[in-house]
Amino acid sequence: MQQRYPTKQSTAHLEQQKTQKLKARIARFFPFFHSCYAGDFDLHTREQTKMKIDKSLKLEIIDLFTALVNGDFDKISAENWFGKLNKNDIEARLSEYGNTLVLPPASFVEKIDSYEYNDGFGLALDVPLWTEEEGMSDLTLSLELIYDGTKAKLQMTDLRVL
Template structure:
């Protein structure tokens, strides 16, 4: 796993921890509110109707991260299945964009939904 991969995994782990803790304001702050506000994130989780839990470590071994072609910066489109107390790996997924600009990681939450 490369340094870049570790940084993206660490970022995802933090976002997932906030989602599990229902700290939607922290998710919005980290993503600068681009695309989804704390209220929209809360609504998506509440509508799913199950209790989010921290995924097992092995869930982070195979993250669906695809480099975005023809972008000026290094940009990754990331999809990660969320886990619930009731189901284990659920149908609910987090979709986000990670932008690496001058060594900093920027996050945009694109969607939280059942594909």
């Protein structure tokens, strides 16, 4: 009996089937997520990219870091940076972590992991935070940058230890 080995075509077909099953599972268990984000990016196949972070985005991230370090939640609210988080979430997570936030070094952009959405209208960014005790810490701020016509909108989506 002759053994069959997967070909590129059959392997690609299997990957496509797995992706379709994953999307169906997401739709069944998280209908809100699926309806809002299914067209924006593909969770199963998004590729990590090292995109160039332009100067204006870098400055906005520094402004956000400065507001976090100083506990300036009024500025965060005024700039609409809260996104999926709120003041209580941020305070609780920073308190749980227990270290003192400080501003990052100028080279912090090199440490940002960015993921481009397949539709080309946004980025997901994982940005490590710096603390007085550790320097670059395990605490990571997840941001979303959505291109809305002529302007890019930056929002926080998560604050967690990676």
